[in-house]
Amino acid sequence: MRVRDRAGEIKGIVYSHCKDIIDGSPSFAINESKKHKNCGAITEKLKLIDGSLINFFEILVDGEIKEYSYEYVRPDTGFFFHYQNEGVENGIRKPLHHLHVGIKKDANKKLLEMLPNELFEHNGPHYKAPEMKFNEFIGIIIGNFFKNHRNCERMLRSLELE
Amino acid sequence: MAAQKSNILKKSAITGHKIKAADKCIPPFHILGKKDIEKELSNIEKEFGMTHEEFHKAYREGKIHGHEAMKLDYYYEFYKDEYE
Numbered sequence: 001m002r003v004r005d006r007a008g009e010i011k012g013i014v015y016s017h018c019k020d021i022i023d024g025s026p027s028f029a030i031n032e033s034k035k036h037k038n039c040g041a042i043t044e045k046l047k048l049i050d051g052s053l054i055n056f057f058e059i060l061v062d063g064e065i066k067e068y069s070y071e072y073v074r075p076d077t078g079f080f081f082h083y084q085n086e087g088v089e090n091g092i093r094k095p096l097h098h099l100h101v102g103i104k105k106d107a108n109k110k111l112l113e114m115l116p117n118e119l120f121e122h123n124g125p126h127y128k129a130p131e132m133k134f135n136e137f138i139g140i141i142i143g144n145f146f147k148n149h150r151n152c153e154r155m156l157r158s159l160e161l162e
Numbered sequence: 163m164a165a166q167k168s169n170i171l172k173k174s175a176i177t178g179h180k181i182k183a184a185d186k187c188i189p190p191f192h193i194l195g196k197k198d199i200e201k202e203l204s205n206i207e208k209e210f211g212m213t214h215e216e217f218h219k220a221y222r223e224g225k226i227h228g229h230e231a232m233k234l235d236y237y238y239e240f241y242k243d244e245y246e
Binding site for chain 2 (some may be wrong): 002007011015025026027028029030031032033034035040041043052055057067069071084086094100121122133
C-alpha cells in the first residue's frame with residue numbers, strides 16, 4: 001500500500017465515521033521516501049470538540065504499518081493514554097505493542113505533586129497491549145469520553161465496534 | 163492548495179462500502195519536503211535541549227519516551243537516509 005493510500009484510509013475513518021467529534025478539518029501530513037518504495041510516515045494532531053487531542057503517527061515500510069503511536073490527551077487534566085509499537089521489544093519490560101497511561105508534565109503542578117511518580121509522563125510500565133488498530137483506538141475515545149453524544153452508538157457501529 | 167468540498171463517493175476503510183463524503187471540507191494532504199522535516203527537527207533542541215545526535219542516541223537507549231520523541235527520531239533517521 002502506498003503511504004498516501006494509507007493516509008486516505010485514516011482520513012476516511014476520521015471524516016466518514018467520526019466527524020461529529022472532530023474540531024476543524026485535519027489534513028494529515030505525509031512524507032514518502034523516494035529511495036524506498038511504499039515507505040514513509042503519516043502524522044496529524046486531531047482536535048476534538050471537547051478540547052481533547054489525538055496525536056496520530058504511523059510509519060509504513062514496504063506498504064505495511066511497521067510502527068504506530070496513537071495518543072489521547074485531555075489538556076484540562078493532563079490525563080493521557082498512549083498505544084504504541086516502536087518496532088523494538090524487550091520481553092515483558094517493553095512488549096512490542098504496549099500502552100502508557102499517565103499525566104502530562106505540563107498538567108497542574110499541585111496535581112503532579114500529589115501523584116506517584118509512576119503516573120508522571122511515561123514513567124510507569126509499558127503495559128502489554130494487543131496490536132491496536134486506529135478505528136479501535138478512536139472507538140475507545142468515543143465510547144468513554146463521548147458516551148453521551150447523540151451519535152455515539154452510530155459512530156461505534158460505523159467503526160464496526162458494535 | 164485550497165480545501166475542496168467533495169461530493170464524490172469514498173470507500174470506508176473499514177467496511178469497503180462506498181459512502182458519501184462528509185459535508186465538511188476535506189483539505190488535501192500536506193506533503194512534507196526537506197524543509198518541512200528540517201523544521202520538525204528544529205524542535206529537538208527546543209523540546210529536549212539536545213543536539214540531534216544526542217537525542218537520537220538517548221531515544222535509542224530508551225532514555226526518552228513519548229509520541230513526540232518517536233516522531234522526531236523517525237524524522238531524524240529519514241532525513242539522514244533521504245537527504246544526506
